[in-house]
Amino acid sequence: MSGGIDSSATCIMLQEQGYEVVGVTMRTWDVPSKFSTPGQTEPDDVLEARALAGKLGIEHHVADVREEFKEVIVKHFIDEYMKGRTPNPCVMCNPLFKERILCEWADQTNCAHISTGHYCRLEEHNGHLYIIAGDDMTKDQSYFLWKLPQEILRRFIFPLGTYTKQEVREYLRQKGFETKAQGGESMEICFIEGDYRDFLRSQCPDIDTKIGPGWFVDNKGLKIGQHKGFPYYTIGQRKGLEIALGRPAYVLRINAEKNTVMLGDAEELKTEYMLVEDYQITDMQELMQCKDLAVRIRYRSKPIPCRVAVLDEKHLLVRFYSEASAIAPGQSAVFYDGRRVLGGAFIASQRGIRKIAADNQDKL
Template sequence: MTPDFQLEAPLSKRRIVVAMSGGVDSSVVAALAARSGAETIGITLQLYDHGAAVGRTGSCCAGQDIRDARAVADRLGIAHYVFDHESAFRQSVIDDFADEYMAGRTPIPCVKCNMGVKFTDLFRLAKELGADCLATGHYVRRVVGADGPELHRAADPARDQSYFLFATTRAQLDYLRFPLGGLPKPQVREIAAELGLAVALKPDSQDICFVPDGDYAAIVRKVRPEADTSGEIVDLAGRVLGRHRGFIHFTVGQRRGLEIGGQAQPLYVVRLEPETRRVVVGPREALAVAAARLTDINWLGGDRDGPLTAKVRSLAKPVPARLDDGRLIFDAPEYGVAPGQAAVLYDGDRVLGGGWIAETEPAMLAVAA
């Protein structure tokens, strides 16, 4: 199989730079690019120090991953370069992740990584190498419409990564290529096996690569030692129900881990108040949100005023909504909408754009009062 890299023929006179993380997806992209006849160059960003990265699993751009990417490049006979971006990654992604938790928000570091270290820096490197495009292993589709390139959801809904790429700019989309967007993951692994790539059976990386064991609190505590400052757990009326051991252990919508027994009904984290260090809890209906205010909206194209669907969590289903001057209004109350997360807007499969959730408006003002 040779995908369409959407470049003017002949491909033998084109140069493709592939972002190689060391996983099966980007390795297959590199292989397909090389088979197309274009000159292919692999780039890997080192995001961790060599010592800490050795033997790490469930991550990307770490020690073993760099070795895997280099081995694939050697097998394909293409050039491969590794660039040290540990400091930039720590400042723009890990530090931001910790600060967001400290501020009572729920961060999405994968989006920040794509916005900064990965796309911005990879673009610069690819252009310096004279590439005609930058290809990645993301599961999204780039569709050329009447007004230029559009970003669409992947053909395989189970693998779609469009939520994490909403901040891609129009200029970036013009230069990017996503050759796996029309393929299911099993077929990608089959291609890797057919090509004899050693990463064919390599496990997928986790969503948050720098938290391989899922212990977010430990990462935040390491970066911000003051993160364990305790505070009160209160109900919607302000009555103290217990104490918590730090904001970093809670997110909006959370039910487990509150350690406040003896309640008449299940309680959920409704909001976090960084000024008072309080965790506010309430019944499930208190989580219902009527609207959300979005900031830093990135618009990729399409009708702002028409009907759309909005996805407010990576695993949530898009729901009907409308956008009015930065205010996202849901057709029906939506649950699990947390400040710090992203709201990604769609017209069918097309990504219209998205923004960061700054504030939410409760659907039941009487309950929230």
């Protein structure tokens, strides 16, 4: 229970369906804006969730996991940027943290199932449970859940999968929670307010002396200007480069070892192939035989038709069949058959991708 619109509606729906509900609110990171009253000792989301639990007459617990969250999720977020990659903290948080802790609390409180306010649903196929994209494609969160294992999915209930956000708001109004229904959206990354660069500086005060300025280079490796340090840039970035080249420039590659950032034009961001690593596929045979296979390479991006070749136990080679651009190492590549999630992987370094593709043409 985050205290927000979606988890609140989920609690009410589950009660109406006859479930005995126990609420758990995770206190993960104390964002200053969540303390709206002077002297407040707990963030607003904890207070709102507790108040809702009281109105619904359900048992409520607060899991103070701030230290563990910092050591697992925030550390991974920082480490990825320090490697020149663009992290997906929500993808890591779901299997390594949020759902694991929910399962632990479910066991402690003798609950058979766990539930969240994610906009998606589940469907069984050939003995496996699959995540299905939510009906509201503007709120669909299936992209973030690809790493959830079968044993956790089999405990899950997703009540909001067939609702739009507007329908959820209207549902809360009908149940007498007008103020809750008018609530705002949650932050995309729950522990960051504003620019992630400021967050990096706050958590790594020596980042500007430890890494410091480096060179912008062109696609031939020639120096064309100075930048503030490679962690402050992401693949595909155009704004905020603070360099005048007389034409639009985009970040093509980041070299953390040399502290260089390669710039080029939009055309140079396009690619026909992508290398991914650490994949988790529900049924590899189904993935390989899927006639309508598509992959999303970032949250809210449209699925791109593709084919996949297995290179080894860690890597897959993806061939795109329509335009793909700005492949960012560290982001998730999530594979779909229509609205059904077949699995996912992390986008690997694309260094040498042309040779890798040429060497594996027979597999694609």
